Amino acid sequence: MPRPRAFDVDEATDRALELFWTRGFEGATLDQLTTAMGINRPSLYATFGSKEGLFQRALERYVAGPAAPVLAAIEAETARDAAFRMMRFYSDAVGIAGRPRGCLLVQGALVCNDANVGIRDVLSAKRQATLALLTKRFERAKREGELPKDASAADLARYVWSVCQGLAVQSMDGATREQLRRVVDLAMQAFPC
Structure with missing residues (x-):
């Protein structure tokens, strides 16, 4: 037994x-x-x-825990708010007491030896799944007239997700919450109305 x-x-x-x-x-x-x-x-x-x-x-x-707000942000009422909430999550994650900086999905295994390619692929699949959800959210926003007809939902999703991942890396490099929030503000200026 x-x-x-x-x-x-x-x-x-x-x-x-x-x-x-x-x-x-x-x-x-x-x-x-x-x-x-x-x-x-x-x-x-x-x-x-x-x-x-x-x-x-x-x-x-x-x-399901620390990263859950990312998926919740995608369901925001507007596409603009979804983008803002996602990026703001990454900027504000800096300095949360008791939590490491950065993002496990980004820094967990970007580069690894051949024996651990499966782990790298799992993390890549999680990142790609988030990108796909964000793309669907922006496609819905286009259908509902919230985004311009000529906007590319896929390109816009990749832009927002790239900013989020960049914020995670900058966090690891010691950027402050205030510095990262300014990046979010700049990124939102490029978001189509």
Whole structure:
């Protein structure tokens, strides 16, 4: 009969998430992860299957938790407000107490060795899925007359998403909330009425 777990899986996953968020998939070693989680390697493997399985679980918690406002922003009443709320989320994420800077989807594994291409691809798929949702939102705005007929929903979505990802990188480089909000203000000046 298997022994009951002696640790809280959600709490351990949250600790792993923070480490992945700050160090990326490859930068977070198994020793660092097990220490942060307060478990040993056999417990990690028994619960999550592998480091990759742990990352997948942490990524799910990230998308449902800290990153949830991004998907909520897409559903804003207007396309302009959706763009603003998405970018403002990235500018305002700087300095949230107890949270790392940047975005796990951006910095988790942009570059990795061949053994970890699957992790890079998972993160890329999540970013592409968000881009697709934003594109659909802007297509709807075009149909409803909110955006000019000649506006490209796909290009506009890529523009907004690129600004969001750039804000995440600037956050990692130490930009302040005020500096990033000014970038959002400039980006919104380019958003079609």
